[in-house]
Amino acid sequence: MELLPLVCLCLLSCSGETSAAGDGVKVVVKEDDDAVLPCSLSTKEDITRQTFDWRKDESQKDVFFYNSGIHSDNSNIGQDEQFKGRVSHFQDQLKNGDASIKIIKTKMADSGIYSCIFPNLQPRQTFIIELVVDQVLRDRTGENIPGAAPEPNIKTLDVTNDWALLQCEAHGDPLPTVEWKDSDNNDLNAEKPQISERGGRSYITVNITVTKTDNYRCVATQETISHQIATVTAVRLTV
Structure with a gap:
């Protein structure tokens, strides 16, 4: 499946280093820093009434789910324990087709491949983002x-x-x-x-x-x- 261009990388100016990663995007942050994972439609169409689903790695861990204003933070929609209370979206940017999310206080276990999926678009669209959380030496x-x-x-x-x-x-x-x-x-x-x-x-x-x-x-x-x-x-x- 051909991946559409990703935009809104400017969001990452305070959230680590970003670079091309094969067909997707690589985001690099230090442990305990926040990370913004970018995902935007090139058409910039309003997705306020759309559905998008963030999942991690081959295990397809539930990271964040949004459906017409109902999302992981305000409903009982399933979310993996690893991400509960740590993931948010940019509500004011949905009108611009931006489904990016922010993960706060990143951990080493957060490193991996993330999929941002629009299941109801025709055709269905998926964006791939790699998150790399660099180790920080500290008293543990x-x-x-x-x-x-x-x-x-x-x-x-x-x-x-x-x-x-x-x-x-x-x-x-x-x-x-x-x-x-x-x-x-x-x-x-x-x-x-x-x-x-x-x-x-x-x-x-x-x-x-x-x-x-x-x-x-x-x-x-x-x-x-x-x-x-x-x-x-x-x-x-x-x-």
Whole structure:
């Protein structure tokens, strides 16, 4: 089926990056940002009394349904639990043939292929939109994710008037990467990471020698689960 041109991409200026995606449109947003999925008739005919149906992926999850003023937000029309209370349309744009929707506070699970379907048009019309929700690294210890690293442990191994030797130890599954940063968030050159086993658990240890007074941060990152957590220590030198 040939896809008609999609318009109203200007709606995406505050809702992520948009680009062509094969025969459809790709919308890219950061996790927790809102996403506008565009769907408009090229004829710009009034669809206030029309029907349009948004579905997701091959499972055809119910995302949003509209039928002559009755829609998922004001009726008992079925909507998948994933999207309840998170999806709205642009009522004032229906007169322009615009059936776009907005998904608030996007999650990784929202990524996928969406279909915007006009079942009663002749011929029936379907628009395809791909939504990509980019991961955001953040402290996810409160989300009860198995293996998420706890706060790294920092020790001062040695200190003089003009330098201090710091050690950072972290663990998790998968084993996190560890970086040292200063108060300006600059990456610092540290010693080569050391991996050890203790009590059936893997630990990563990274030492660093610092030569100025500052607050130093040890950051543990697990990319695969979008988890990042840090510990800060203050170093006060007399030089």
